[in-house]
Each structure stands twice: as C-alpha cells, then as structure tokens.
Amino acid sequence: NAGVTQTPKFRILKIGQSMTLQCAQDMNHNYMYWYRQDPGMGLKLIYYSVGAGITDKGEVPNGYNVSRSTTEDFPLRLELAAPSQTSVYFCASSYDRGVYGYTFGSGTRLTVV
Amino acid sequence: DAKTTQPPSMDCAEGRAANLPCNHSTISGNEYVYWYRQIHSQGPQYIIHGLKNNETNEMASLIITEDRKSSTLILPHATLRDTAVYYCIVRPGNNAGNMLTFGGGTRLMVKP
Numbered sequence: 001n002a003g004v005t006q007t008p009k010f011r012i013l014k015i016g017q018s019m020t021l022q023c024a025q026d027m028n029h030n031y032m033y034w035y036r037q038d039p040g041m042g043l044k045l046i047y048y049s050v051g052a053g054i055t056d057k058g059e060v061p062n063g064y065n066v067s068r069s070t071t072e073d074f075p076l077r078l079e080l081a082a083p084s085q086t087s088v089y090f091c092a093s094s095y096d097r098g099v100y101g102y103t104f105g106s107g108t109r110l111t112v113v
Numbered sequence: 114d115a116k117t118t119q120p121p122s123m124d125c126a127e128g129r130a131a132n133l134p135c136n137h138s139t140i141s142g143n144e145y146v147y148w149y150r151q152i153h154s155q156g157p158q159y160i161i162h163g164l165k166n167n168e169t170n171e172m173a174s175l176i177i178t179e180d181r182k183s184s185t186l187i188l189p190h191a192t193l194r195d196t197a198v199y200y201c202i203v204r205p206g207n208n209a210g211n212m213l214t215f216g217g218g219t220r221l222m223v224k225p
Binding site: 035042090100105 | 216
C-alpha cells in the first residue's frame with residue numbers, strides 16, 4: 001500500500017515550457033486534491049476532484065489544468081510555465097469528504113527559470 | 114469556514130508535553146477542529162480531529178473548550194521528530210466546499 005505517489009520529486013522548467021505533475025493513489029479514495037505551497041506559507045488549493053470525470057477549481061487555479069479519467073490518477077498540467085509557479089506541489093486524497101483526514105503525497109518541488 | 118489563530122512558534126523540551134493552542138472564536142456548530150502537521154519538506158500529516166468532545170489517539174490528544182472557541186493539541190512526550198509546523202483547521206463535517214484551508218500554523222521546535 002503505497003498511499004499517494006507523486007512524480008517527479010524535483011523539476012526545473014524554463015519559462016514557457018509545459019509539464020504534467022503525476023499523482024496516483026492506491027487507497028480507492030474518490031476525492032483527490034492539488035495544493036501548492038510557496039516558501040514559508042501555508043498550502044493553497046489549486047484543483048480538486050470528487051470522483052472520476054469530475055473536477056473543480058480551488059483557490060488558485062489560474063495557469064493549471066487537471067483531469068480525472070480514473071479513480072487512481074489525478075495529473076496536474078502546467079501550460080506556459082511562469083516564475084510565479086515556482087513552488088512545492090502536493091497531491092492529496094481522501095475517502096469521501098475527508099472527515100477522517102487527507103493523505104498527502106511527498107510533493108514535487110518545481111522551479112521555473 | 115471559520116478562521117483560526119495560532120502562535121507562530123513555540124519551543125518544547127524533549128520528553129515534556131507540548132501544548133499547542135488554537136483560537137477559533139467564530140466556529141460554527143457543524144464545524145470540526147482538525148490538526149495536521151508538516152515535517153520539513155514533507156507533505157502534511159493528519160493528526161486528530163474533534164467536534165466538541167476531547168479526543169485521543171496514538172499520536173496526540175485534542176482538548177476543546179466547552180464553548181468550542183479554542184482548542185489545544187497535546188503531544189504528551191515530545192520527541193525531536195515532533196519538530197514540525199502544526200496547523201489547526203476548522204471545517205464543516207459535511208464540507209460542502211470539499212477543501213482544507215491551511216493558515217500559517219505554529220512552528221514547534223523540540224529541543225534536547
């Protein structure tokens with residue numbers, strides 16, 4: 001039981017490049033989330049999904065896209081990377097609405113130069 | 114969702130109890146108190162949650178005041194590995210918004 005797995009762990013992008021951050025969970029959780037964390041700050045919600053085929057915007061969705069074709073996977077797409085997207089990205093999942101807590105991945109540290 | 118107020122930092126001696134306070138004076142009747150922690154460079158980790166009764170699990174105890182306007186997370190015997198940022202979050206149990214909102218948290222430093 002791996003929990004929530006994020007890849008890659010580190011990535012450097014040039015301005016204008018695109019990439020996909022991968023997130024997979026093996027706990028059969030129907031809810032999944034993407035957060036970003038800037039240095040010294042709390043986490044901000046980017047997008048979330050309540051099940052396969054259903055996604056919705058969080059607090060800071062601009063510059064990102066998501067898809068949820070399966071229960072297990074919830075990739076985050078960055079189009080036209082900008083320096084403001086330099087951050088640590090965390091994926092999380094929960095059973096139902098997360099009353100009993102979220103499980104977070106170990107994060108992807110992204111630098112845009 | 115209700116806002117929370119936590120001290121930005123605290124120290125605790127190894128082996129002693131760490132008591133982390135949280136004020137949530139505008140909490141609503143259907144909102145739970147959750148605690149997470151984030152050890153450096155790792156993803157946040159769920160610790161405990163409660164509605165109005167005190168709760169205890171293998172990691173910590175949660176004490177909620179009778180008026181529910183504040184709470185305290187207790188780590189009974191802090192170790193160096195408990196050094197982390199601790200987040201107090203309030204959210205509805207049914208959580209129509211489906212999201213956790215993280216504030217600044219309390220940076221707990223456990224010292225030998």
